[in-house]
Amino acid sequence: MKNSQYIAALFVAALLFTNCTRAEEKKVELRLDPPPKPMFVGTPMPVKLPNMEAPNTTPPKIMVPEGTMNVAKGKKVTSSDSAPVIGELTMITDGDKEASDGSYVELGPGLQWIQIDLGAKHTVYAVALWHYHSQARAYHDVIVQVSDDQDFVTDVKTIFNNDHDNSAGMGIGNDKAYIEVNTGRLINAKAVAGRYVRLYSKGNTSNEMNHYIEVEVYGQPSK
Amino acid sequence: MKLHSIAILVAIAVALALRLPQLERRPMHTDEAVHAIRLGDMLEHGAYSYDPHDYHGPTMYYATVPIAWLRGERTLQQLNVTTMRIVPVLFGIGIVLLLFAAGDTLGRTESAWAALFTAISPFLVYFSRYYIMEILFVFFTFALLLSVWRYWQTGKLEWAAVAGLCMGLMHATKETCVITWFSLAVAFAALWFTEPTRPKLQPLHLLAFVLAAVVVSVTSFSVFFTDWRGVPQSVLTYLNYAQRGQGSGHEHPWYYYLELFAWHRTGKLLWTEVSIVVLAVAGMIRAYRKRITFGKLLTVYVLVMAVVYAVIPYKTPWSILSVIHALVLLAGIGAAGMVKRLPWLAWPVLALVVAHLGAQSIRVNSDRFECDERNPCVYSHTSRDAVRLADRVHAISAVAPDGRAMFVKIMAKEYWPMPWYLRDLPNVGYWDKPADPAGASVIISSSEFDLDFGDGWQTELFGLRPGILLQVHIRRDLWQKFLETRK
Numbered sequence: 001m002k003n004s005q006y007i008a009a010l011f012v013a014a015l016l017f018t019n020c021t022r023a024e025e026k027k028v029e030l031r032l033d034p035p036p037k038p039m040f041v042g043t044p045m046p047v048k049l050p051n052m053e054a055p056n057t058t059p060p061k062i063m064v065p066e067g068t069m070n071v072a073k074g075k076k077v078t079s080s081d082s083a084p085v086i087g088e089l090t091m092i093t094d095g096d097k098e099a100s101d102g103s104y105v106e107l108g109p110g111l112q113w114i115q116i117d118l119g120a121k122h123t124v125y126a127v128a129l130w131h132y133h134s135q136a137r138a139y140h141d142v143i144v145q146v147s148d149d150q151d152f153v154t155d156v157k158t159i160f161n162n163d164h165d166n167s168a169g170m171g172i173g174n175d176k177a178y179i180e181v182n183t184g185r186l187i188n189a190k191a192v193a194g195r196y197v198r199l200y201s202k203g204n205t206s207n208e209m210n211h212y213i214e215v216e217v218y219g220q221p222s223k
Numbered sequence: 224m225k226l227h228s229i230a231i232l233v234a235i236a237v238a239l240a241l242r243l244p245q246l247e248r249r250p251m252h253t254d255e256a257v258h259a260i261r262l263g264d265m266l267e268h269g270a271y272s273y274d275p276h277d278y279h280g281p282t283m284y285y286a287t288v289p290i291a292w293l294r295g296e297r298t299l300q301q302l303n304v305t306t307m308r309i310v311p312v313l314f315g316i317g318i319v320l321l322l323f324a325a326g327d328t329l330g331r332t333e334s335a336w337a338a339l340f341t342a343i344s345p346f347l348v349y350f351s352r353y354y355i356m357e358i359l360f361v362f363f364t365f366a367l368l369l370s371v372w373r374y375w376q377t378g379k380l381e382w383a384a385v386a387g388l389c390m391g392l393m394h395a396t397k398e399t400c401v402i403t404w405f406s407l408a409v410a411f412a413a414l415w416f417t418e419p420t421r422p423k424l425q426p427l428h429l430l431a432f433v434l435a436a437v438v439v440s441v442t443s444f445s446v447f448f449t450d451w452r453g454v455p456q457s458v459l460t461y462l463n464y465a466q467r468g469q470g471s472g473h474e475h476p477w478y479y480y481l482e483l484f485a486w487h488r489t490g491k492l493l494w495t496e497v498s499i500v501v502l503a504v505a506g507m508i509r510a511y512r513k514r515i516t517f518g519k520l521l522t523v524y525v526l527v528m529a530v531v532y533a534v535i536p537y538k539t540p541w542s543i544l545s546v547i548h549a550l551v552l553l554a555g556i557g558a559a560g561m562v563k564r565l566p567w568l569a570w571p572v573l574a575l576v577v578a579h580l581g582a583q584s585i586r587v588n589s590d591r592f593e594c595d596e597r598n599p600c601v602y603s604h605t606s607r608d609a610v611r612l613a614d615r616v617h618a619i620s621a622v623a624p625d626g627r628a629m630f631v632k633i634m635a636k637e638y639w640p641m642p643w644y645l646r647d648l649p650n651v652g653y654w655d656k657p658a659d660p661a662g663a664s665v666i667i668s669s670s671e672f673d674l675d676f677g678d679g680w681q682t683e684l685f686g687l688r689p690g691i692l693l694q695v696h697i698r699r700d701l702w703q704k705f706l707e708t709r710k
Contacts, residue, residue, distance in 0.1 A: 044253045044603040044637065044688060086490045101490040109591065136670075136692055138684040164683070166709050177684040179670070179692065205608045205686025207595050 062188050064125040064218060072116050072197070072217035079114045081107040081210075089114065097214045099134035099182065109208035111141065111168050114215070115198045121148060122219040124189040127159065129199060130213040133182045139210070140177075141168040141202040144187055146194035157192040168202055184214070193222050227326050230335035231319065238319050238342035241584050242312045242351045247304040249593045250605040253688075255354040256640030259307060262287055263299025263646070271446050273453030275460035279356050280395040281443050281453075286310050286359065300647050304354075311358040315351025318362050318548065321369060328372055328517050329552065330559060337555025339577065345496060346484065346540070346547050348584040349593075349600040356397045357541045361548045363392040364403050368524075371411070372517060378422045380431055387432040391439025394457065398464050402531050403545055410524035418516060467537060475538040480529075483540055484547065489597035494583065496547075498576040503550040505557030518556045525549035540602050596689050605640055608686035612695060613644035615683070616665055619697055620648065622704040623664050630662050635669035637691050666696040 077089040087105030092114060096103050107114070124146050131139045141163040147156045161173025178185060197217050201210045251259065262284050264270050271281050287310050296302050322329070322338040329337060341347055351358050367389035374382035393400040415421055444453035487494040503525075510518025529546050532538070558576075561569035587598050594604040616631060623629040631651040633641060638653060645651045652658075657672050668674045670684065670692035681702035683695045697705070 044639070086492065106490075135690050137686060137689070138692065164681070165706065172706070177682075179684070203608070205684060205692055206606050206689040208591075208607055209595075 060186060060188055062126045062186065065220065068125055068218050068220055070216045071118050071122050071219050071221075072215060075119060076117045077114055078117070079107060080112045084108075092116070092212045092215050095214070097130050097182075097184070099130075099132060099213060104132055104211050104213045107210040107212075109203060109210075111200060111202040112210040113198050113200045114212055115150070115152075115196055116215060116217060117150070118195050118197065118217065118219070121193055121195045121222040122217070123191050123193050123222050124159075124197065124217055124219040125191055126189050126218040127187045127197060127199075128184050128214075128216040128218070129187070130182075130184040130215075131180050131201065131204070132211040132213060133180045133184075135206060136179055137204045137206045138177050138179050139201040139204045141200060142175075142177075142185075143168060143170055143173065143200040145198045145200075146189065146192045147196050147198070148194045150196050152196070152198055155194070157194065159189045159192060160187045163202075168200060170200070189219075225331075227331040227335050228323065231323055231338045234322075234335070234338035234342040235316060235319050237339070237581075238316055238348075238351075239312075241343065241348045241581075241588070242315055245590075246308040246312070246352055248590065249352070250607055250610050251304065251640040251643050252353070252355075252604050253639040255307070256605075256643035258283065258354055259302060259643050260299065260646075262291075262307065263302055266291055266296070266302065267298050269446075271453075272450065273444055273456050273460075275456040276463050279397045280457070281446070282363075282392060282396045283310060283354075283356050283359055285443070286314075307354040308352055311351050311353055311355070314359045314362040315347065318347070318358070318365055321362070321365050324369055328369060328376075329555060330515070332559040332562065333555045335555075336558040336573075337552045340499060340502075340551045340554050340558075340580070341548070343577065343580045343584050344499060344547065344551055345494070345580065345584045345587045346544065346600060347551070349587050350541050350544055352588065353541070355541060357544045360393060360397045360399070361544050363389050363396060364545055365548065367393060367403075368407065371407070372520070374428070375411075375414075375422050378425075378428075380428050383428040383432040384435045387435025388439055390432075390436040391443070394436070394440045395443035398460055399542065401461070402528060406524050406528035406531065409527045410520050410522075413523045414516065414520055417519075469536055471537060473539055474536040477533040479538045480532060480540075480543045480546070483599045484543065487599040492597055494587070494599045496580065496583070498579065499547075499550055499554045502554035502557035502561075502576070504553075505560060506553035506555065507557075509556055509560040510553070513560075515556060518553065521549055521553050521556075525553065540600055603688055606686040606688055609640065609688075609693075610644065612667070612685040612687075612693065613641065615685075615695060615697075616645060616648070616667075618708070619665055619701050619705055622708065623701055625664075629664040631665045631667065632658060632660065632663040633667045634658050634672065634674070635667065635693060637669065637687060638667070638693075641667070641687075660696075664698050664701055668694050668696065670694050 072093050073095055075093050077092045079089055084105050084107055089105055091103065091105050093116060127144055142160060143158065143163060144160040145152060145156050145158050149155050160175050161171065162175040162177050163170065163173045166172045199215060203210065257278065261271070261278065265284050265288060271284060273281065287307055290309060291302060291306050294303065294306050296306055319338050319341050322334040322341070325334045367386055370382050370386040370389055374386055390404070393403065440457065441454055442448065444457045445451050446453070485495060485497045485500050506518060507522040509515065510522055525546055528549070532543055532546060558569070558573055561573065586592055587600050592598045594601055594607065596604065620627050620629050627648050628650055629648070631645065631648060632654065633651065634654045634657050636655045657668065657674055660666055660676055666676065674694060674696070676696050679699050680696040681699055683697070685693050685695055687693050
């Protein structure tokens with residue numbers, strides 16, 4: 001009898017303890033520590049970087065038929081900004097890839113394009129481009145297209161597009177944003193055919209302007 | 224109304240037209256953003272603590288608080304860019320207005336030309352739209368110059384007191400006041416020993432001068448007698464500034480200002496105020512030939528100050544505004560001399576100078592060049608891309624379940640002025656090295672860290688300033704929701 005009383009008492013105590021524990025487990029909103037506050041700083045120093053070294057990513061290896069060459073050199077260039085403030089459109093295909101003043105053309109702010117007329121229909125295997133490489137910067141909404149239509153309305157083949165939020169209005173692109181380097185950007189065109197190559201950009205991380213130092217188009221005349 | 228007054232009124236109208244439009248458009252420079260956050264602290268808590276290492280004195284904040292109150296802004300979040308930038312605009316106009324009082328000091332035609340040049344000088348216009356102390360400092364300097372000169376002419380006690388008041392305000396504005404005082408002291412000493420007439424200094428007047436300066440300075444640095452820590456620090460700070468003057472990353476050669484102001488070529492773009500320099504030199508020659516005493520004073524003052532600023536390794540474009548202002552006053556003397564001596568040549572030449580300076584003022588403040596590093600007034604300025612970055616963070620918060628309460632983690636050594644642009648988000652944390660991403664909806668990191676959080680994140684590149692890039696990592700689910708809003 002005594003034992004059964006003890007067992008009953010223990011049972012009641014255990015029940016009470018469990019209830020207490022459950023009461024203690026009442027949920028409360030999780031609150032994180034306040035995040036660290038910003039530190040005040042002085043006037044930032046101007047950044048002057050020499051030509052950046054190529055980043056860790058290596059340029060793609062592109063296999064092309066023998067005899068493939070830069071078919072854009074010296075070819076006619078037109079643009080959405082026909083009167084650039086700095087430089088001439090001819091600089092884009094003159095073979096000069098230096099980043100110094102006098103080697104680049106500056107187009108106006110916002111979405112701008114340049115277009116190279118290859119003179120005849122070509123099979124394009126690769127496009128190499130240099131926007132500006134005397135400073136660490138990335139150009140926004142870089143889109144490269146090839147077409148036989150000089151107005152780029154029909155038969156447009158997009159070979160590169162890093163406009164991942166469709167801010168240029170030509171569809172979302174999945175290619176990655178990249179920082180400009182002196183080795184340029186090599187794009188695999190996968191043997192698309194066309195007479196015209198058009199390149200878009202929409203400002204850059206330093207300012208709203210669009211720059212081109214050089215564009216090379218590697219291909220062969222279409223048979 | 225006299226021609227002199229009409230000319231200055233026209234100059235004021237031109238000054239307003241060049242300074243007022245679209246004050247909010249240019250992205251906030253780091254210095255402006257730091258001042259804005261400190262101002263927000265003053266608005267919300269009435270708090271100000273003088274930092275002897277940086278950020279200067281409190282007068283600009285004191286001048287802004289009433290304007291913020293008038294515009295109904297009581298918190299940092301409510302604070303508007305225009306509210307802050309209107310302060311240097313008003314002081315920039317004040318510099319032109321002071322030329323009303325300089326008619327019998329500088330000469331009426333001379334002060335009219337000086338008013339016009341002040342109104343259109345690209346450097347003076349640009350920094351009259353910039354929320355830093357410099358234009359206030361130039362205003363107080365000019366007021367000091369005129370009041371000391373009045374005292375020199377009249378020997379009256381009230382002008383000694385006004386000069387002291389200006390001196391106190393200069394001290395409570397920026398530590399570089401000692402360079403200006405030294406240059407002024409040398410210039411007045413030169414006059415003292417060379418001019419036939421000089422004022423009779425009275426001890427009572429000197430006492431009033433010193434007392435006014437000390438009272439204004441102490442009142443300012445003690446936040447109206449509520450916090451006395453700033454008062455001794457406002458003097459001890461010069462130990463820091465002696466070291467800082469060596470450069471602190473802002474070292475430039477002795478000819479930096481000359482190149483910046485007189486002949487700044489970047490590619491095919493040429494920026495020059497060489498016409499002001501040429502007219503100022505003409506003004507200096509005329510001051511000595513025609514014995515214009517105030518002109519002689521300005522000549523010695525500007526030459527001494529220019530040499531001091533050239534010698535100090537630490538250089539930023541705005542540091543030289545006092546020199547530019549003095550050159551503009553001398554250019555007024557030079558232009559007036561030209562008009563008197565060779566009117567047939569002077570009018571067309573000066574019309575060209577005014578047109579050129581006006582056009583350049585429009586260009587340095589244009590949408591295209593106001594934060595372009597090729598603009599000589601631009602120094603380590605925030606890129607427009609940084610504003611786009613802030614817009615992106617806000618767009619993500621609009622689709623995030625916890626809205627503006629979402630966690631944003633910033634992992635970068637360089638992130639200003641983001642605290643200003645993200646001031647409405649309560650859960651933004653700042654780390655100067657890579658940190659645990661847990662809990663974050665958006666992570667902003669320095670591109671130098673090259674962080675990769677995997678497929679669960681969308682990464683974008685944005686520019687903070689030329690050469691400084693930030694990676695923005697957005698949680699994939701929020702990115703998808705955001706893209707839905709773009710369709």
